[in-house]
Amino acid sequence: MMNLTQLVLASHNAGKLKELQAMLGNAVQLRSIGEFSQVEPEETGLSFVENAILKARNAARISGLPALADDSGLAVDYLGGAPGIYSARYADGKGDAANNAKLLEALKDVPDSERGAQFVCVLALVRHADDPLPILCEGLWHGRILHAASGEHGFGYDPLFWVPERNVSSAELSPADKNQISHRARAMDLLRQRLSLK
Numbered sequence: 001m002m003n004l005t006q007l008v009l010a011s012h013n014a015g016k017l018k019e020l021q022a023m024l025g026n027a028v029q030l031r032s033i034g035e036f037s038q039v040e041p042e043e044t045g046l047s048f049v050e051n052a053i054l055k056a057r058n059a060a061r062i063s064g065l066p067a068l069a070d071d072s073g074l075a076v077d078y079l080g081g082a083p084g085i086y087s088a089r090y091a092d093g094k095g096d097a098a099n100n101a102k103l104l105e106a107l108k109d110v111p112d113s114e115r116g117a118q119f120v121c122v123l124a125l126v127r128h129a130d131d132p133l134p135i136l137c138e139g140l141w142h143g144r145i146l147h148a149a150s151g152e153h154g155f156g157y158d159p160l161f162w163v164p165e166r167n168v169s170s171a172e173l174s175p176a177d178k179n180q181i182s183h184r185a186r187a188m189d190l191l192r193q194r195l196s197l198k
């Protein structure tokens with residue numbers, strides 16, 4: 001396997017950087033793509049996989065380092081899997097608070113039994129920009145959409161995501177607890193196995 005002591009994380013999301021670095025520990029240093037460029041690539045893919053690869057290639061090209069990308073989102077059953085790959089852009093780029101408000105509005109009057117949802121995470125690792133065999137790992141996390149925001153931890157849709165196995169919202173989980181059970185944690189477990197990191 002390649003020497004992976006330093007990876008560039010192809011993400012402009014500080015929440016992802018924190019979580020992924022905590023999961024990786026000291027063995028691998030994640031450097032943010034923000035050190036190299038503030039320009040975010042357009043996420044033109046039709047799947048989490050395509051967008052993760054596109055972001056990873058872009059970061060490897062800009063940084064000259066092997067690159068890890070995370071494409072993730074929330075798929076809501078009642079909405080036929082929306083917002084899905086469009087989760088970050090759900091409220092037209094107005095940010096997390098607007099996204100959450102739009103989701104609550106879309107599910108107004110929908111009963112608990114129909115509020116099932118899953119967080120999806122795809123991690124893509126490329127050794128260099130033109131790598132013909134990206135390493136891909138996915139993770140899912142099943143839960144339910146709450147009727148109102150709750151909790152202060154995490155980012156994005158965490159305050160609206162009820163975690164049945166813990167009876168709290170994912171924003172009420174400590175960072176350490178979220179990092180044990182989340183979609184991102186599951187994808188990272190697979191990646192660590194693929195890289196023989198544990």
Ligand SMILES: O=c1nc[nH]c2c1ncn2[C@H]1C[C@H](O)[C@@H](COP(=O)(O)OP(=O)(O)OP(=O)(O)O)O1
Nearest residue numbers: 011012013070071072073074087088155156157158
């Ligand atoms: O653990 C999570 N807890 C709460 N919300 C989450 C989580 N994981 C993904 N999400 C939401 C945030 C964003 O609305 C979308 C990801 O969009 P996505 O394009 O992958 O990330 P992003 O634009 O924030 O940063 P970047 O593309 O630079 O990595 O899903």
Ligand SMILES: [Mg+2]
Nearest residue numbers: 040043071088
């Ligand atoms: Mg994005």
